[in-house]
């Protein structure tokens with residue numbers, strides 16, 4: 001059994017509603033809305049125009065920079081619009097809207113390599129890049145960038161099967177239904193990083209998933225081991241998973257690569273397998289649809305760009321008392337104002353909650369119990385950070401290391417006064433980033449003026 005990490009909480013996992021249900025395929029939606037920003041980094045530039053015909057797997061979004069990932073059509077049909085549409089990240093994002101022709105025609109751009117096992121690490125990374133793979137556990141960082149920047153620097157590759165967020169079971173079902181893809185993808189990662197083994201970390205509330213992975217590892221003699229993990233939230237956070245498995249701690253402000261680790265999600269690993277063996281880009285996503293507001297919770301595989309309203313329809317609709325929609329888990333997910341937002345590459349769950357679960361407190365007051373400090377896995381002091389954030393004391397907030405806050409919600413979960421801690425930290429981080437941008441722009445403008453003045457004096 002793996003080691004522990006500091007802090008954390010033990011929320012009820014609420015997984016029973018879906019963890020024994022096989023992944024269902026969604027009936028093809030009439031229309032998909034494919035956002036050109038489904039990853040951390042520069043948004044894509046659309047490669048198609050209204051009226052164009054597209055096929056499944058055809059590249060429709062060109063990466064907008066080095067940290068970016070291409071985007072592909074998830075259905076075949078006709079481009080109906082290229083315009084801003086509601087995004088799960090808030091606001092509107094430039095999107096390609098495709099009217100489905102229900103032919104499911106595969107693009108000629110999708111080509112399986114002749115011999116995947118003969119590919120060099122560089123060729124495999126190129127296949128990952130062309131497939132538009134990003135962190136599919138929700139982080140959405142482009143996977144080829146993560147691999148390229150970590151090759152030669154890491155001695156431990158970890159596949160993240162913790163799935164510690166309540167309700168979500170899509171990784172668990174993938175372990176049970178597609179273990180060959182996980183072990184195959186992990187084997188390719190071992191080859192890319194020149195390692196003799198890759199570790200899959202799985203919480204022990206998925207024992208049948210652990211057994212299934214071990215069975216396939218034994219059958220294939222794969223260079224992969226499964227590390228069972230005690231259940232604790234947020235074990236699935238990269239830094240905490242690295243600590244639980246290796247005992248090494250990522251330094252403040254650092255990344256797992258700083259301690260020789262690289263972490264990949266279970267479904268990202270499957271996507272790597274499909275990219276290398278079939279040349280298949282990311283066009284589908286498995287989403288857990290659950291929560292008290294969902295009539296019949298399920299795990300559903302659907303084309304990227306499917307409006308979440310179609311997922312709820314496939315689950316018997318929403319309870320009339322539903323008051324809140326959350327994309328992602330209940331601890332880190334984002335509340336949605338409409339069910340018309342589309343599924344993205346990083347969407348792991350869509351939850352709906354009924355009014356009788358509303359626990360918000362008006363004007364909550366901190367009672368200085370210190371529980372939030374005990375719960376914070378990043379060794380932060382949420383109660384003081386909250387005071388600084390609510391008073392706009394941005395320098396003090398930054399000095400309190402708020403930028404290390406990973407917005408896991410553990411502090412808010414344990415707070416008996418129901419202080420809006422995580423929300424305040426999200427906006428606090430945004431304000432600090434905005435302030436830095438303003439200061440940088442002001443410094444650049446001052447430098448420009450100074451240069452112009454010197455130039456004028458020379459004449």
Ligand code: SF4
Pocket residue numbers: 365366367368369370371372373382383386411414415416417418419421
């Ligand atoms: S847990 Fe809540 S009430 Fe207790 S110290 Fe932290 S913010 Fe204050």
Ligand code: SF4
Pocket residue numbers: 375376377378379380382404405406407408409410411412421422425
């Ligand atoms: S949300 Fe931030 S401050 Fe709160 S427990 Fe998580 S890392 Fe710590």
